[in-house]
Amino acid sequence: MNIPLIDLQAQYNSLAEKLDKAALGVLSSANYIMGKTVIDFEKDFANFIGVKHAISVGNGTDALVISLKAMGIGEGDEVITTPFTFFATAETISAVGATPVFVDVDKETFNIDVTKIEEKITSKTKAIMPVHIFGQSADMDEINEIAKKHNLYVIEDACQAVGGKYKGRKIGTLGDVACFSFFPTKNLGCAGDGGIIVTDNDEIATIIRALRTHGSGENGQKAYNLLNNIEEEVKTAEGANDTVYNPLKYYNYLIGYNSRLDAIQAAILSVKLKEIDSWNSKRREIVELYNKALQNSDLVTPIAKDCNEHVYHMYILQSENREEVLAKLKEAGIATGVYYPVPLHLQKVYKNLGYKEGDMPVSEYLSHRTFAIPVYPELTKEQVDYIIQNLK
Incomplete structure (x- = not known):
């Protein structure tokens, strides 16, 4: 698949x-x-x-x-x-x-x-x-x-x-x-x-x-x-x-x-x-399935604050072994994305601003751990189950 x-x-x-x-x-x-x-x-x-x-x-x-x-x-x-x-x-x-x-x-x-x-x-x-x-x-x-x-x-x-x-x-x-x-x-x-x-x-x-x-x-x-x-x-x-x-x-x-x-x-x-509310609702339904299936895994699932209605433009997971996980998913035919591999304060174009590694520790930490998996509303149940199976 x-x-x-x-x-x-x-x-x-x-x-x-x-x-x-x-x-x-x-x-x-x-x-x-x-x-x-x-x-x-x-x-x-x-x-x-x-x-x-x-x-x-x-x-x-x-x-x-x-x-x-x-x-x-x-x-x-x-x-x-x-x-x-x-x-x-x-x-x-x-x-x-x-x-x-x-x-x-x-x-x-x-x-x-x-x-x-x-x-x-x-x-x-x-x-x-x-x-x-x-x-x-x-x-x-x-x-x-x-x-x-x-x-x-x-x-x-x-x-x-x-x-x-x-x-x-x-x-x-x-x-x-x-x-x-x-x-x-x-x-x-x-x-x-x-x-x-x-x-x-x-x-x-x-x-x-x-x-x-x-x-x-x-x-x-x-x-x-x-x-x-x-x-x-x-x-x-x-x-x-x-x-x-x-x-x-x-x-x-x-x-x-x-x-x-x-x-x-x-x-x-x-x-x-006219479709956006139902599309966003579908995204949240898929997220619930992901979160429930991965709650006892080594992957860190995203947190939505109680005061927010999240629309999950991306579903972002975290892993200490990101490259290994991405390789396994690619092998299974599941596309992923890394958002964002280099925080903006470390981009070469902003070298003149004087930031250095360690200045934004959380952003830098996340840049090495986070990745996105499919969460679009057109995903079928079969596809969601397949993604979960391979993640687990």
């Missing part, structure tokens, strides 16, 4: 007719950039999360960059985050000219250790960027309390956690802004790149909308006026078509980006959004 780590073909097959219809609908409409399909998805996603604004962008990395930029974070600033995450979390901080300041993680949840945040705050600190790693919320009450005390922004990197909850509240409603990725392997994935930023802050939302399209047009003018305390009538272009011709796009007010969610991707995501 061969079981992939994530089976995108199986997911497509389960929704093929609806996905094809949605994609072909956009193709036949010839409205490929922004437009009704994108606007409708943004509204649906905002309602799903429970926020006022959802602004779609080209990918999750752009979501983080644009959020940081919209908050005025840049050269000389510092942003506190975790080293046990995908590179984009820290990369985006560097991309706007700021410096990532790493705080080690909790050994049980893999999320940023809130007891170690405050000691890293300086006069240059402008924000805290917790990552809801693998689909479980960070300790947001404590993070928000620290942020409020020191007048800092909170940016949720929720790229792995769509649909998750913290103390009954949806991930994405717990900071000033939150960023999601729709990379195909995510719990809610499109057929390419995609991302979205959510917020309840009207001013930040206006600036984000301007930044995603070259700082131009109606949103560019609104953002410019807002940032410069100008009150004037904002130009509008009724019936403009962003795919063919919008006269206002040639009036620029901010230095922005070209980062938009394609209409085809929005159509695909609209179909999948």
Whole structure:
């Protein structure tokens, strides 16, 4: 039996007719950039999360960059985050000219250790960027309390956690802004790149909308006026078509980006959004089977805190003999993944920050022990049983 780590073909097959219809609908409409399909998805996603604004962008990395930029974070600033995450979390901080300041993680949840945040705050600190790693919320009450005390922004990197909850509240409603990725392997994935930023802050939302399209047009003018305390009538272009011709796009007010969610991707995501709660529930059912079967084994199973509703973007096990376990699973046709083999503070690109081995002991410990096994909702009972049998 061969079981992939994530089976995108199986997911497509389960929704093929609806996905094809949605994609072909956009193709036949010839409205490929922004437009009704994108606007409708943004509204649906905002309602799903429970926020006022959802602004779609080209990918999750752009979501983080644009959020940081919209908050005025840049050269000389510092942003506190975790080293046990995908590179984009820290990369985006560097991309706007700021410096990532790493705080080690909790050994049980893999999320940023809130007891170690405050000691890293300086006069240059402008924000805290917790990552809801693998689909479980960070300790947001404590993070928000620290942020409020020191007048800092909170940016949720929720790229792995769509649909998750913290103390009954949806991930994405717990900071000033939150960023999601729709990379195909995510719990809610499109057929390419995609991302979205959510917020309840009207001013930040206006600036984000301007930044995603070259700082131009109606949103560019609104953002410019807002940032410069100008009150004037904002130009509008009724019936403009962003795919063919919008006269206002040639009036620029901010230095922005070209980062938009394609209409085809929005159509695909609209179909999948209706399934995400049931998909996440299925992931949790599979996790229960894994946890029960492995409770007396040498493998360390992941811990979900009682206050969290984990969505298990990845199911992460720990082993003192990781390479041996991975080799045995590969031999059995079961795909695995190692997340993350090198913590960010030890990546060569950040050598200039002066971190050394031993500075983040928990992250380093986990980097040598953790690995992922399949947990996607399309797994059959036969496949789950086979995985368990081989693990045991």
